[in-house]
Amino acid sequence: MSYTLKLISLLCLCTMRVPAVDTFPKKFTLGERRGSVTLNCHTATELPVIWKHGNVKRPENGTKLTLHDFDADLTGNYTCGYNDEVLHYTYILLDVSKDIPGSHITCTSETFNCSYSISCRMNISGFYDFRLRNERDNNSWVQPSKDGVFYLMHSTNPYAEEKTRLVVVGEAISSSGYYVRTSHSFYLRDIIKPGCPKFSVAKGVVDLTPPDTWASPSSYYPLENEIQCQWRSNGETNTCNLVNGKHVPEDVSKLRVRCRDPLLLSQWSEWTPWKNVSH
Secondary structure (H helix, E strand, O other): OOHHHHHHHHHHHOOOOOOOOOOOOOOEEEEOOOOOEEEEOOOOOOOOOEEEEOOEEOOOOOOEEEEOOOOHHHOEEEEEEEOOEEEEEEEEEEEOHHHOOOOOEEEEEOOOOOOOOEEEEEOOOOOOEEEEEEOOOOOOOEOOOOOOOEEEOOOOOOOOOOOOOEEEEEEEEOOOOEEEEEEEEEOHHHHEOOOOOEEEEEOOEEEEEOOOOOOOOOOOOOOEEEEEEEEOOOOOEEEOOOOOOOEOOOOEEEEEEEEEOOOOOOOOOOOOOOEEOOO
C-alpha cells in the first residue's frame, strides 16, 4: 500500500469512536495493529481485579490483561483495581510509525555558538500533539512554543570539528490514539541559517554588521551579504553590487539585505525589511 493510501486510511480511522486523548499521557504503552498487548496489575491481595477500558468494565478479572488482534478500537485508558479504587492505569496507543515514512522534522540554527539552541518543527497530517528531544545529549522532552517551534539545547563545541551528529527524536499522537515516533540526524554545520544582518545607511554609505546571534570573532566566522536595490527610475528590484562601506547609487530608493556562511554555503537568512535610502 502506498504512503498516500495508508495516510488516507489512517485519517478515515480517526473518525471512529475511540477514547480521545488530549495530550501525551504520563503512562502509556504501544500496540501494533493485529498484535497483542499485555497489561499487569500489581497487587498484594488475591481479590478479583476489575479492569476497565475508559468507563467500560472488561470481563477479565485476573492480574493480567491481554488484548489480542489489537487495533484502533482498543486504544485508550485502561485501569485496574477493586470496586471504585483504582490501583494502576496505562494508556495504550496504536503505533503506526511504519505506515508514515520520513522524519517530518526540520531544524535550523542561527549560529555555531554553543550557548544557543536549535529551532525545530514537526508536522504530520492528522496528528496534533508533538514533542521532541535531543537524544544525542540525552536531554528531556520539549514541548513547542505557541508558534509551533521547538527550542532544543545542545552541547556542540563551536571551536572543534563535529564528529557526532545531533539526533532529534520526535513523537506525535492523534486524538484517536495513534502514535508515531521518528528521528532526524544531522551535523550542526548542515542546518545553519543565520539571523537577519543589521544594516544602516548614513550619508549614502552602507554599514553592515552580523546578526546578534552570530558567532564571533567575525574573522573566524565570516558572513557573505547579498543586497537588493529598488531603483527610483523604473521601480525594478535586483541584486546590486554593494559592499560594506560603499556609497549607494543616487537612483536607489530602497535596500534590503540577507546573509549566509560562505565557507559552508549555508542557507540564506531571511531578508531584512526594506529600508528607505536618503541621499
